[in-house]
Amino acid sequence: MSFYLCLYSFNLFAQDTLSTVIENHVISVKTQFIQIKDEFNYGLVFSGPNLVTGYSYTQTTSEDVLAYSPEIAFGGVFNKGAGFAWRFKPVDLYYGRNAGFFTIGLYLAADYQWQQYSELQGGRLYWFSAIEIGPRILLRVPYEKACFLISVSNSLTGLTSRPKPSTESYYYSFNLHEFISVAHQNLRHNSLGSFNRTKIGLELDYDTWSQFSLGYDFEYFFNDQLPSVSFLGHSINLNWKI
Numbered sequence: 383m384s385f386y387l388c389l390y391s392f393n394l395f396a397q398d399t400l401s402t403v404i405e406n407h408v409i410s411v412k413t414q415f416i417q418i419k420d421e422f423n424y425g426l427v428f429s430g431p432n433l434v435t436g437y438s439y440t441q442t443t444s445e446d447v448l449a450y451s452p453e454i455a456f457g458g459v460f461n462k463g464a465g466f467a468w469r470f471k472p473v474d475l476y477y478g479r480n481a482g483f484f485t486i487g488l489y490l491a492a493d494y495q496w497q498q499y500s501e502l503q504g505g506r507l508y509w510f511s512a513i514e515i516g517p518r519i520l521l522r523v524p525y526e527k528a529c530f531l532i533s534v535s536n537s538l539t540g541l542t543s544r545p546k547p548s549t550e551s552y553y554y555s556f557n558l559h560e561f562i563s564v565a566h567q568n569l570r571h572n573s574l575g576s577f578n579r580t581k582i583g584l585e586l587d588y589d590t591w592s593q594f595s596l597g598y599d600f601e602y603f604f605n606d607q608l609p610s611v612s613f614l615g616h617s618i619n620l621n622w623k624i
Contacts, residue, residue, distance in 0.1 A: 402444070408623050409436070409624055410619055410620070413617060414599075416432050417429040417613070417614040418497060423502070426462060427461060429459060429460065435453070437451070446487075447480065452472050454471070455468070463499065463500075463502050464501055465498060468496045469495045469496075471494070474490075483521060487517070488517055489515065493511070494511045494565045507560075509543065509544070510613075511569075512543075513540050514538075516535055516540075516579075531583075532583070534583075536578070537603070543565060543566055543567055543570075545609070546568060585621065594623070597618075599616070600615070601614070601615040
């Protein structure tokens, strides 16, 4: 979303900027390296590459920013054999108020992750789901024709879902209905201390009029709802403004 945020920072609009509404559509492709530690999977750390595709719609004025950014991802993870990881984030809504080069606001997200370790655990399905809310801060740093955008967010509270802490005896058929139904089982309210997700994003627009920009995302979360799980991700992003 840095393109139009940076335009306001450069004061490129006329005096009617206050009433100007700018809409932005961006397609993103991310190459991501992830690590997952799941106590239900013997506490082993599985790691591997992920491919993420996303779309972002941003509505910007001089006073505020509204953004919607869904994503979908798929990849492989490895340790004792190979596994698969899926991720679907149908909701990531953000509203923030501008304060100079800063935008400060709240995000609401629904994030679903599934893993399957066919060599180690056969047909069993593992998942972590979160419906969360928290603060997000954007910082714009313009320089000549370029602009640097920094995004920092941290979950505050939410509902999370994990498999039950018992011996898993059910073998899954991996159809769409099953993926959706398990993702909302055992929902529990969690907040700071028991569930935390931190995300830091960096984006470079080397030319604010260019259709392309490069970015980097860092993400870490943990959830102590037994069986506990933690996740670490690094991604390099290519963003295309359409």
